[in-house]
Amino acid sequence: MNIEKMVKEELEMDMTPMIDCVFLLMIFFVLVIDLSQKNLEDLILPRAEFQEPDDEPPENRPILNVLQNGTVVYQSVVKYDPLVDQGYGKIRQLLMDIREVGLANGTLELMDKDIGGKMTQVMKDPILIRADKWTEWHYVGEIMKQCSQPQIAFWKVQLALSEEDKETGIKNASLTRGQ
Amino acid sequence: MSAIDDAQEEAKADMTPMIDVVFLMIIFFICIEFKVLESKLNAFLPTDKGSQSTVVEPEEQLSIKIHVESKGTPDFGKKAPNSVNPGTGRPNRFRLRGHKVRWEVGPTPIYTLEALREELGRIANADASQIPDKKTGKMKLMGCVIEAYPGTYYEDVAKTNDAANDAGFEEVNFGGGLGPGKK
Numbered sequence: 001m002n003i004e005k006m007v008k009e010e011l012e013m014d015m016t017p018m019i020d021c022v023f024l025l026m027i028f029f030v031l032v033i034d035l036s037q038k039n040l041e042d043l044i045l046p047r048a049e050f051q052e053p054d055d056e057p058p059e060n061r062p063i064l065n066v067l068q069n070g071t072v073v074y075q076s077v078v079k080y081d082p083l084v085d086q087g088y089g090k091i092r093q094l095l096m097d098i099r100e101v102g103l104a105n106g107t108l109e110l111m112d113k114d115i116g117g118k119m120t121q122v123m124k125d126p127i128l129i130r131a132d133k134w135t136e137w138h139y140v141g142e143i144m145k146q147c148s149q150p151q152i153a154f155w156k157v158q159l160a161l162s163e164e165d166k167e168t169g170i171k172n173a174s175l176t177r178g179q
Numbered sequence: 180m181s182a183i184d185d186a187q188e189e190a191k192a193d194m195t196p197m198i199d200v201v202f203l204m205i206i207f208f209i210c211i212e213f214k215v216l217e218s219k220l221n222a223f224l225p226t227d228k229g230s231q232s233t234v235v236e237p238e239e240q241l242s243i244k245i246h247v248e249s250k251g252t253p254d255f256g257k258k259a260p261n262s263v264n265p266g267t268g269r270p271n272r273f274r275l276r277g278h279k280v281r282w283e284v285g286p287t288p289i290y291t292l293e294a295l296r297e298e299l300g301r302i303a304n305a306d307a308s309q310i311p312d313k314k315t316g317k318m319k320l321m322g323c324v325i326e327a328y329p330g331t332y333y334e335d336v337a338k339t340n341d342a343a344n345d346a347g348f349e350e351v352n353f354g355g356g357l358g359p360g361k362k
Contacts, residue, residue: 017194017198018194018198021198021202024202025202025205028205039234041269042267042269043272046333046334046337046338048337048341049338049341049342049345066333067269067270067272068270068272068273069261069270071269071270073269075199103323131333132254132272132333133332133333133334133337134272134273134274134275134331134332134333134334135333136330136331136332137327137331137332137333137335137336138327138329140333140336141327141353141361144353159333159340161337161339161341167274172273
């Protein structure tokens, strides 16, 4: 064996550890990826002065995003565009679809509630509305109105706020307390 | 073994520690919390104004009206108005500058959020604000209804709700049907 041949042999790289690492990384990313983040649009929410953080939000809670121009986005898909869609039929249909699919999958549940002395079936789970701080209120109000329709009956509506106003950088009092 | 062999063996780089460190760094950056926690405001839909077929007896509520004093001007920064962000496919957002609102709690006009908090706190602590609970018969603080007039924004209503919660109002309703108003 001459020296030239030995040098060539030692330059060969063992790919096995690298492939092992790549596989491990792939498995890791697949397991830890937070699929719920795809429901959240990049919005600037109003700052909550006193509300406590939602440490354990309900996993199955449907999340509607409302952009500044009133566009409603659900699971990264535009479901209602006020510039294109006439009336609020698409919002109503979206809420009915969310209810139907949720009840069929078992992710949402119904409950009986006494409304004016009459037992009525309403949604047990809440729905979260995330709107940009500079979204005109009537867009949010209309979604809430549609939620109250008997065939939809999402009676627990939650409005999303942030601990920090990302526009001004001002933080919630609970974050600045003790500083 | 020759001197050449020794030199070649020492030149080998052991990649294992580097891979370990890189892996640990990746795990660290993934696990730390980058996003700001969001909190929530519970909202109760107006049971006496909705489209349910059942009749609900009206309950005494404190009315908080939000009127627009100054509509404000959208500031798109360097972006063109109503342009779309090619990265997200969503419209570029604007900041609203000079937007001001006025609250009316009963007949009292209020111009700052701090004053609103004080007024709501005063009302919440007054004996006259206690009403009997229809289910339990015990006295409880009356609910309040936020009526946002055309031209108000989510920010205005959310801050009002926040102030009401801070004052002790647990049941906050939202009046609706006022629509977008005239453009």
